[in-house]
Amino acid sequence: MSAVAKRRERERAERRDRILDAAQQVFWREGFEAAKMGAIAEAAQLGKGTLYLYFRDKDHLALGLATRHQTRLLERFGRLRSECGESGGLELLRRLLASYADHMQKPVEHLRMVMTRWATGAPFDPATEGCQSAGENVMRIFGTLRDTVIEAQQKGELPAHIPPERLTTFLFSSLNGSLLMQLQMNCLASLDEVNKKIMTTDEHIDLLLEACRHLARPSRVGERYDLEDAGQ
Amino acid sequence: MSAVAKRRERERAERRDRILDAAQQVFWREGFEAAKMGAIAEAAQLGKGTLYLYFRDKDHLALGLATRHQTRLLERFGRLRSECGESGGLELLRRLLASYADHMQKPVEHLRMVMTRWATGAPFDPATEGCQSAGENVMRIFGTLRDTVIEAQQKGELPAHIPPERLTTFLFSSLNGSLLMQLQMNCLASLDEVNKKIMTTDEHIDLLLEACRHLARPSRVGERYDLEDAGQ
Amino acid sequence: MSAVAKRRERERAERRDRILDAAQQVFWREGFEAAKMGAIAEAAQLGKGTLYLYFRDKDHLALGLATRHQTRLLERFGRLRSECGESGGLELLRRLLASYADHMQKPVEHLRMVMTRWATGAPFDPATEGCQSAGENVMRIFGTLRDTVIEAQQKGELPAHIPPERLTTFLFSSLNGSLLMQLQMNCLASLDEVNKKIMTTDEHIDLLLEACRHLARPSRVGERYDLEDAGQ
Amino acid sequence: MSAVAKRRERERAERRDRILDAAQQVFWREGFEAAKMGAIAEAAQLGKGTLYLYFRDKDHLALGLATRHQTRLLERFGRLRSECGESGGLELLRRLLASYADHMQKPVEHLRMVMTRWATGAPFDPATEGCQSAGENVMRIFGTLRDTVIEAQQKGELPAHIPPERLTTFLFSSLNGSLLMQLQMNCLASLDEVNKKIMTTDEHIDLLLEACRHLARPSRVGERYDLEDAGQ
DNA sequence: TATGAATGAGCCTTCATTCAT
DNA sequence: GATGAATGAAGGCTCATTCAT
Numbered sequence: 010m011s012a013v014a015k016r017r018e019r020e021r022a023e024r025r026d027r028i029l030d031a032a033q034q035v036f037w038r039e040g041f042e043a044a045k046m047g048a049i050a051e052a053a054q055l056g057k058g059t060l061y062l063y064f065r066d067k068d069h070l071a072l073g074l075a076t077r078h079q080t081r082l083l084e085r086f087g088r089l090r091s092e093c094g095e096s097g098g099l100e101l102l103r104r105l106l107a108s109y110a111d112h113m114q115k116p117v118e119h120l121r122m123v124m125t126r127w128a129t130g131a132p133f134d135p136a137t138e139g140c141q142s143a144g145e146n147v148m149r150i151f152g153t154l155r156d157t158v159i160e161a162q163q164k165g166e167l168p169a170h171i172p173p174e175r176l177t178t179f180l181f182s183s184l185n186g187s188l189l190m191q192l193q194m195n196c197l198a199s200l201d202e203v204n205k206k207i208m209t210t211d212e213h214i215d216l217l218l219e220a221c222r223h224l225a226r227p228s229r230v231g232e233r234y235d236l237e238d239a240g241q
Numbered sequence: 242m243s244a245v246a247k248r249r250e251r252e253r254a255e256r257r258d259r260i261l262d263a264a265q266q267v268f269w270r271e272g273f274e275a276a277k278m279g280a281i282a283e284a285a286q287l288g289k290g291t292l293y294l295y296f297r298d299k300d301h302l303a304l305g306l307a308t309r310h311q312t313r314l315l316e317r318f319g320r321l322r323s324e325c326g327e328s329g330g331l332e333l334l335r336r337l338l339a340s341y342a343d344h345m346q347k348p349v350e351h352l353r354m355v356m357t358r359w360a361t362g363a364p365f366d367p368a369t370e371g372c373q374s375a376g377e378n379v380m381r382i383f384g385t386l387r388d389t390v391i392e393a394q395q396k397g398e399l400p401a402h403i404p405p406e407r408l409t410t411f412l413f414s415s416l417n418g419s420l421l422m423q424l425q426m427n428c429l430a431s432l433d434e435v436n437k438k439i440m441t442t443d444e445h446i447d448l449l450l451e452a453c454r455h456l457a458r459p460s461r462v463g464e465r466y467d468l469e470d471a472g473q
Numbered sequence: 474m475s476a477v478a479k480r481r482e483r484e485r486a487e488r489r490d491r492i493l494d495a496a497q498q499v500f501w502r503e504g505f506e507a508a509k510m511g512a513i514a515e516a517a518q519l520g521k522g523t524l525y526l527y528f529r530d531k532d533h534l535a536l537g538l539a540t541r542h543q544t545r546l547l548e549r550f551g552r553l554r555s556e557c558g559e560s561g562g563l564e565l566l567r568r569l570l571a572s573y574a575d576h577m578q579k580p581v582e583h584l585r586m587v588m589t590r591w592a593t594g595a596p597f598d599p600a601t602e603g604c605q606s607a608g609e610n611v612m613r614i615f616g617t618l619r620d621t622v623i624e625a626q627q628k629g630e631l632p633a634h635i636p637p638e639r640l641t642t643f644l645f646s647s648l649n650g651s652l653l654m655q656l657q658m659n660c661l662a663s664l665d666e667v668n669k670k671i672m673t674t675d676e677h678i679d680l681l682l683e684a685c686r687h688l689a690r691p692s693r694v695g696e697r698y699d700l701e702d703a704g705q
Numbered sequence: 706m707s708a709v710a711k712r713r714e715r716e717r718a719e720r721r722d723r724i725l726d727a728a729q730q731v732f733w734r735e736g737f738e739a740a741k742m743g744a745i746a747e748a749a750q751l752g753k754g755t756l757y758l759y760f761r762d763k764d765h766l767a768l769g770l771a772t773r774h775q776t777r778l779l780e781r782f783g784r785l786r787s788e789c790g791e792s793g794g795l796e797l798l799r800r801l802l803a804s805y806a807d808h809m810q811k812p813v814e815h816l817r818m819v820m821t822r823w824a825t826g827a828p829f830d831p832a833t834e835g836c837q838s839a840g841e842n843v844m845r846i847f848g849t850l851r852d853t854v855i856e857a858q859q860k861g862e863l864p865a866h867i868p869p870e871r872l873t874t875f876l877f878s879s880l881n882g883s884l885l886m887q888l889q890m891n892c893l894a895s896l897d898e899v900n901k902k903i904m905t906t907d908e909h910i911d912l913l914l915e916a917c918r919h920l921a922r923p924s925r926v927g928e929r930y931d932l933e934d935a936g937q
Numbered sequence: 938t939a940t941g942a943a944t945g946a947g948c949c950t951t952c953a954t955t956c957a958t
Numbered sequence: 959g960a961t962g963a964a965t966g967a968a969g970g971c972t973c974a975t976t977c978a979t
Contacts, residue, residue: 013979021942040361042274046970056944061971124360127425128353129272171448178422178440179448185425186418190410193359193417208410216403216411220452278953279962288961290955299953477958485963504825506738510949520965525950588824591889592817593736635912642886642904643912649889650882654874657823657881672874680867680875684916742974743941752940754976763974 037118269350311378501582543610733814775842
């Protein structure tokens with residue numbers, strides 16, 4: 010009985026994953042709005058109704074996809090931390106950011122999907138089951154970055170006088186902006202030729218960290234880094 | 242006759258503008274996808290068919306909106322340059338960026354609309370009439386920023402050894418990332434409390450410029466700022 | 474202009490009527506639940522969307538059908554009253570009831586539709602536009618019957634000591650029961666042979682009026698079958 | 706073995722009854738169309754597939770329900786006859802009719818279900834197993850009423866010159882019409898206030914029997930309201 | 938015998954766009 | 959030029975029923 014139950018559970022998980030694979034494929038190809046449930050079912054070689062045994066609706070399918078993607082990113086983060094051992098610090102941070110960027114852009118279609126969701130607004134009702142875990146995952150991703158920022162600060166590789174949350178937010182949003190630009194270039198062909206040669210995401214990360222790193226050295230003694238009048 | 246023609250042209254321009262006002266209002270309220278042409282026509286106090294005498298389709302309505310918005314931004318940019326006189330440089334750059342950010346977020350609904358368009362991909366066929374001018378406007382916006390970056394470099398307020406396009410792209414994409422985060426926070430309630438207190442767009446600009454400014458001082462003599470091994 | 478507007482209005486009314494004809498045809502053939510909007514559109518030789526320019530939804534289509542049917546019945550009632558002149562009274566009542574029954578059963582499919590609606594419960598939200606007129610029509614139908622009952626009472630053809638509303642309700646519900654039995658016979662084939670020969674709707678009306686007429690004669694003292702106030 | 710078989714049979718009957726209880730509960734709550742087999746299975750604390758071991762399909766579930774309901778009504782009829790002893794006649798008829806009405810309206814939801822079925826048409830293929838017994842039950846119910854009508858006629862409490870089947874049909878359909886009106890009032894709020902105070906089902910029965918009873922007195926010579934063969 | 942996961946046909950409604958007036 | 963009535967394609971979701979276990 011336990012054996013049967015185990016098999017059942019395994020099969021269920023496998024099928025759920027196959028559905029997510031199919032959904033990912035179709036979402037990437039068509040975009041979320043244009044993706045048809047029928048196409049997903051066909052791609053998963055399942056009946057249309059079966060999809061609804063695993064996901065409440067189209068939105069929850071996307072949510073499941075996002076959660077799985079985040080989970081995999083967190084696994085990558087975990088592996089990177091393990092590999093780095095105690096070295097940690099700025100170098101780990103760079104790798105985490107590069108890993109994040111890579112994970113996000115893997116196929117640009119995925120990036121597009123995620124960005125669309127962010128831009129579209131609040132598609133995930135926080136009250137919905139499954140949405141919380143997605144939010145928690147984001148917090149874990151952010152938290153991992155922040156922890157590494159703190160390490161780098163403690164090592165003196167990043168300015169310690171800036172609150173780590175602030176610094177992490179700065180890095181995170183800036184990097185996301187770089188990713189976003191990948192999509193803008195698709196949208197604005199005129200920018201494409203100029204920028205394509207100018208800045209890859211990795212270069213953005215390097216420049217970003219380099220810039221932050223130098224923030225560590227106070228310009229002048231006594232500077233408070235009051236940003237409002239920093240130019241002064 | 243010329244007078245009549247002039248009046249006609251003026252009336253046409255006014256009506257076109259009224260349509261754009263109506264479209265903006267509805268797009269902001271409902272989002273692009275959910276916005277109904279009928280609602281726009283009603284808001285413009287025009288027949289549904291009349292809309293199509295001024296804009297090929299819904300997409301071109303959005304395109305016209307974007308172009309008008311960009312034009313207004315360029316006007317703001319022009320005014321800022323005039324005010325600054327010859328002082329220019331980093332301070333002007335900061336004001337341009339702040340103006341850009343302000344113009345983009347004016348209502349967050351507008352930001353959402355723009356971001357969605359960027360993320361959604363390539364809705365504007367470059368071959369389409371009207372799209373070129375949009376692209377050109379983007380180039381002008383980018384060009385204004387780049388010119389100001391160059392000025393700042395010449396003044397020694399920003400590192401001169403980094404290609405201005407590269408630096409401008411960095412600033413531009415990073416700032417866009419900060420704007421994007423405004424929307425993410427709506428989407429991910431969990432991030433909201435943490436970040437809302439942490440970084441406004443203006444703060445992001447300050448930190449960003451401060452970081453870049455310090456890039457001006459080579460870490461060590463002889464460093465080329467080869468980014469690939471910058472950590473080295 | 475007035476001519477154009479008139480034509481428009483006439484055409485609109487005609488088309489509305491054609492849609493109702495088509496809906497009636499399909500509803501009768503398939504029943505309300507099974508009737509498909511597409512079939513109605515096809516029967517009306519119109520696009521599916523056009524239906525929704527004239528009726529909010531499937532329910533309102535049925536409502537419109539009901540209202541039209543009631544209106545026609547009221548016209549029949551009006552004609553009967555005119556024909557009868559001043560004679561009125563019981564004979565007019567019989568004709569009204571027969572007319573009602575005939576109008577309801579014209580095709581048994583229509584009867585089925587109406588009965589289903591009654592039985593199904595409260596499909597018409599009283600707040601809905603159009604529903605009030607339907608309710609008002611029912612009241613007019615009932616009112617016509619009641620007025621005629623009163624006439625008959627004044628003529629001494631029906632018992633005057635029974636409140637006319639009560640008497641009318643009795644007649645009305647009883648007749649509806651007879652109509653309902655037409656459908657029951659379809660449902661219960663076993664009853665069919667027995668009853669089909671036994672009582673037509675007209676016979677039911679005759680027997681019903683005959684029975685009521687004799688109520689005019691006050692029961693005898695001591696009889697146990699007094700209604701609450703009948704003996705009075 | 707016989708004992709085991711008996712137990713099996715008993716258990717099967719019990720389970721069948723539990724399913725009917727569950728179905729009744731759900732049908733009343735949701736209506737036949739909206740009732741979901743899954744909800745019935747859940748209410749019966751059984752698997753969905755199990756339902757189909759006891760009833761061919763949803764329709765037969767309703768049929769089983771109707772049959773059981775009829776059977777219980779027949780038991781009530783039997784009890785009434787026993788109680789009445791030999792008195793029988795009109796008084797028994799009144800009680801039977803009241804009992805019938807009560808049994809039908811017990812919860813108005815049940816009445817709605819039955820009426821819907823009658824109105825909907827011929828859902829029960831007479832060839833289907835189980836449908837015959839339902840038809841037979843109806844015949845038994847009708848037969849009981851008819852027998853009692855005959856008794857009343859023989860006692861002189863009801864007009865003897867009207868064929869008992871005809872009289873019974875008249876009573877039966879009229880009473881059903883009164884029941885139907887309970888539902889109409891739900892549907893037509895405008896009638897509600899007028900009629901709710903005017904006629905309960907019991908009052909309808911009283912008035913109905915009173916009217917029929919007076920038919921017992923042959924019309925006078927020359928009266929115009931003779932039924933076709935009533936005088937005969 | 939009991940189960941419940943899988944199935945897939947089926948359908949109302951919306952809305953961008955056109956075109957006759 | 960302006961109108962708005964007409965169009966019809968398109969799609970997410972339900973649920974009665976089956977059948978392998």
